[in-house]
Amino acid sequence: MFTCAYVTFDDPDQNDDEREPALAAWREAGIAGRAERWDDPGVRWQSYDAVVVRSVWDYLARRDEFLAWARHVETTTRLLNPSGVLERNTDKTYLRELGVPIVPTHWSAHDLPAWDEYVVKPAVSAGARDTIRTTDPGRARDHAAWLADSGRTPMVQPYLDMVESEGETSLLYFNRRFSHAVRRTPMLSPGMTGADHVRARPRTPDPDQIELAEKVLAAVPEPLLYARIDLVRLPDGSPVVIEVELTEPYLFLRYDPGAPAALARGLRELL
Structure with missing residues (x-):
């Protein structure tokens, strides 16, 4: 054993x-x-x-x-x-190196794009810590500058209404084999509480989402026991990557009856 x-x-x-x-x-x-x-x-x-x-x-x-x-x-x-x-x-600047479509991202506090609503966060973060959502470009710029002044790389992104309607889709892979997918509760929705990031419901991903997720996996040469790839659609309908969770992601094991066994099978194969 x-x-x-x-x-x-x-x-x-x-x-x-x-x-x-x-x-x-x-x-x-x-x-x-x-x-x-x-x-x-x-x-x-x-x-x-x-x-x-x-x-x-x-x-x-x-x-x-x-x-x-x-x-x-x-x-x-x-x-x-x-x-x-x-x-x-653990540093989200990895998104610049993936070579796949990602949520539009501005990496400094200067010359912010003219978006209707902004999400500003540090490149090293988890659980929406030090993350704001605002319609005020001045507040977005100030928060990005505060992050930069504290030695952190700011990420400025447009808030996508599709997150509310279409939702974020998380695809779970164990030893690079697709296991299951969920539609996640948006992290920055009004009334969110600390544990709400794990609220979800099962979802069958579309072929273009699976295609994009597998391109992401192909960009990582090392063995991967688990991978969670978080996607959202842009207003034109195209899927883009929000995050690639390879460190300590919640795996939504209870949302698919076969998921715990799939994780164990992937581990056994790697051993």
Whole structure:
């Protein structure tokens, strides 16, 4: 039997409701899994056949430390997803290198495009932290400048009404094999609460969405245990990438009965 670490962090206020379904599916696949804190100095990472990064939701404030940990673990055992993937994926400037259509993005506080509504966020962020939505170009410019002055790369994007009507579509892949898709609750909708980012409903992706997602996967050469590719449509109907989640994404396992087993099968194949 293989042994794998399910890597998380220690915060009683954050509930990882995917941990137990994932570990149960691993056991069914012949993989003994154990939850470990990524920053626990007592863990012998080399004792595991693989270390699987999952709910490391405190990495944002400790990104350099987290990436150093990932590189260290990779010297002793297999890390999934690999450290190079984690390093690129935790800074959203990776979107410039994908070579696929993305949401129109302006990468500075200067010469903002004339859009009806703006979303401004840092390139290193999660969960809409330090993100604003505004119709005021002055406020958008000031927030982008504040991010730049604090040493962070700003991302200025148009707010897309299609997010409300068509919705964001997240496609989930395990070991590059399509598993399932969901329509997600828009992160910046009025009345959103902290846990609402995991609200969704199952969705069957369209062929052009699958085609775009697979182009994204083809741009990543390393092995990928999991990938969540978030898409939205532009007003002309064409799909574009919002984000590619390869570090600690919510996988919406409970939205498809076969998803936990698909994740376990992908892990077993990589082992």
